[in-house]
Amino acid sequence: MSPIPGDPTLPGARRGGKRPTPALDDTRRLQGGKQARAGPEPSGRLPSSSQRPSGAAGPPHAPLARAARRLRVLSCALDPESPPLRVVVVGAGFVGCLLAGEVLRAAPGRPVSVTVLDEAAGPGSAAPATRGSWAWLNANRKTPDHYRDLNARGMERWRTHHALSGLPVWCGSVFLHDDGMGGAGYPSEAVGPEEVLRRHAYVSPAALEGTPGCRAYPREGLVCPREALEAARGALAAAGGCRVEYGSRVTGVARGGDGRPVAVEREGRAPVPADVVVLAAGAGTAATLARLGGPALPTDPRPGVLALTAPLPRVLDTIVVARDCYLLQRPDGVVAVGGDMSGDAGRDAAAGDPAAAAAELLRRAAAVVPALAGAELGVASLAVRPFPADGLPCVGWVDGPASGLYVCLTHSGITLAPLLAELAAGEVLGGPPSADLEPYRPARLLAGGGAGNRAYDLQSDGLRLGGDGGARP
Numbered sequence: 234m235s236p237i238p239g240d241p242t243l244p245g246a247r248r249g250g251k252r253p254t255p256a257l258d259d260t261r262r263l264q265g266g267k268q269a270r271a272g273p274e275p276s277g278r279l280p281s282s283s284q285r286p287s288g289a290a291g292p293p294h295a296p297l298a299r300a301a302r303r304l305r306v307l308s309c310a311l312d313p314e315s316p317p318l319r320v321v322v323v324g325a326g327f328v329g330c331l332l333a334g335e336v337l338r339a340a341p342g343r344p345v346s347v348t349v350l351d352e353a354a355g356p357g358s359a360a361p362a363t364r365g366s367w368a369w370l371n372a373n374r375k376t377p378d379h380y381r382d383l384n385a386r387g388m389e390r391w392r393t394h395h396a397l398s399g400l401p402v403w404c405g406s407v408f409l410h411d412d413g414m415g416g417a418g419y420p421s422e423a424v425g426p427e428e429v430l431r432r433h434a435y436v437s438p439a440a441l442e443g444t445p446g447c448r449a450y451p452r453e454g455l456v457c458p459r460e461a462l463e464a465a466r467g468a469l470a471a472a473g474g475c476r477v478e479y480g481s482r483v484t485g486v487a488r489g490g491d492g493r494p495v496a497v498e499r500e501g502r503a504p505v506p507a508d509v510v511v512l513a514a515g516a517g518t519a520a521t522l523a524r525l526g527g528p529a530l531p532t533d534p535r536p537g538v539l540a541l542t543a544p545l546p547r548v549l550d551t552i553v554v555a556r557d558c559y560l561l562q563r564p565d566g567v568v569a570v571g572g573d574m575s576g577d578a579g580r581d582a583a584a585g586d587p588a589a590a591a592a593e594l595l596r597r598a599a600a601v602v603p604a605l606a607g608a609e610l611g612v613a614s615l616a617v618r619p620f621p622a623d624g625l626p627c628v629g630w631v632d633g634p635a636s637g638l639y640v641c642l643t644h645s646g647i648t649l650a651p652l653l654a655e656l657a658a659g660e661v662l663g664g665p666p667s668a669d670l671e672p673y674r675p676a677r678l679l680a681g682g683g684a685g686n687r688a689y690d691l692q693s694d695g696l697r698l699g700g701d702g703g704a705r706p
């Protein structure tokens with residue numbers, strides 16, 4: 234067994250004719266005792282994903298290989314003497330950090346090493362979707378029912394999570410114009426406009442004109458996405474034994490003679506030994522999967538604009554969803570306003586002037602909450618929402634465990650990540666498939682399915698405000 238060469242001219246690192254970038258040395262080594270297994274690998278030069286037939290994620294004898302792989306992973310997970318299972322997570326966003334932490338927490342005393350790789354230059358520029366999120370913890374209007382229930386369970390997981398439970402403000406939400414889509418099977422209360430004005434005197438009566446009625450969702454809440462990300466990073470550090478390396482653009486996977494991963498390849502940097510590769514790369518997940526030789530994953534990433542004020546004295550005591558904008562106030566006083574600036578409208582804003590789009594959102598917000606008139610725009614935030622093509626999460630092995638490729642891609646990832654990370658970690662470690670994740674397997678998208686849920690995508694997840702793109706908190 235010879236060590237993996239740290240040579241950036243490995244076949245995978247050169248693929249696509251890209252020039253290797255200089256090695257960045259901003260590795261963050263987090264506290265803890267367990268370390269990634271150093272060095273020895275089956276062969277010096279590793280066969281990479283580019284040397285396999287396109288789309289062939291596993292060996293031809295798939296059922297046998299799957300069983301063998303499963304046995305190996307299980308025995309590795311149970312036997313403290315066996316070599317560590319080397320898990321590489323691609324993406325140091327909210328999803329990737331929580332998932333990596335859960336893998337370590339789910340394997341106490343077991344030989345597991347976890348490395349998180351992110352292409353961002355450092356933690357400050359990583360996690361774009363997370364940092365640009367509105368970060369509402371909600372389940373209303375989410376269809377089908379199993380997805381609404383998953384989100385409701387995600388909210389419950391926030392309430393019990395050891396590192397996150399202190400962060401949310403469970404202030405509830407109120408829709409000023411109830412269209413009857415959000416109630417069934419989920420705690421909500423029909424509220425008359427007068428009652429809304431009594432409870433939330435800062436709302437303009439004009440914003441309630443013509444309403445068929447309002448609806449409150451008392452169990453919903455909000456978080457500051459920056460605080461959530463910091464807490465997820467802290468939980469990962471506390472789990473111990475994880476290396477987080479920035480400046481690590483993942484470009485391929487090297488496989489052994491049996492077709493299983495042996496290393497993850499990075500642009501301009503040494504490969505990282507790996508038995509399992511978890512793709513939690515947000516809006517970059519499909520492109521990364523393709524680079525790793527995986528199948529084309531249908532996704533629909535969509536830009537979204539938010540207007541963020543400077544911190545203000547307390548203005549709002551609930552999350553307000555009006556006809557053409559939605560607004561909440563974070564614990565630090567920042568008011569975050571979203572609206573019909575996602576989907577095609579978001580693309581227009583991205584291509585045009587995001588600051589102007591954000592200013593328009595703030596103007597709309599001031600029409601709903603007059604106390605915001607004169608509030609200055611602090612940040613015009615533009616971020617891409619990671620979206621599987623049918624709007625539902627995409628979680629599980631790609632082409633079965635033998636491929637060694639596991640995907641965890643989701644919108645509503647602030648609400649869902651704590652739960653999804655817990656469910657996925659067991660599978661990544663070789664445990665039995667989670668029944669809760671069955672509706673969300675990559676196979677449905679890879680087989681061209683899921684399009685039937687498109688109504689959810691455009692009409693149910695958030696507001697339908699006219700135009701092509703409904704606003705999607």
Ligand SMILES: Cc1cc2nc3c(=O)[nH]c(=O)nc-3n(C[C@H](O)[C@H](O)[C@H](O)COP(=O)(O)OP(=O)(O)OC[C@H]3O[C@@H](n4cnc5c(N)ncnc54)[C@H](O)[C@@H]3O)c2cc1C
Nearest residue numbers: 324326328352360362363366369483515517537645646648
């Ligand atoms: C405007 C907006 C509003 C939203 N509102 C809500 C809401 O109200 N409630 C809610 O629950 N959710 C909401 N979301 C969705 C939620 O924010 C996301 O689902 C969640 O943040 C996704 O986290 P992530 O870790 O998957 O992605 P990110 O935070 O984007 O992290 C992905 C990481 O992967 C890295 N990466 C990508 N490709 C590679 C590669 N090849 N190699 C190495 N690294 C790579 C990136 O650098 C990045 O750091 C919103 C999102 C947006 C944009």
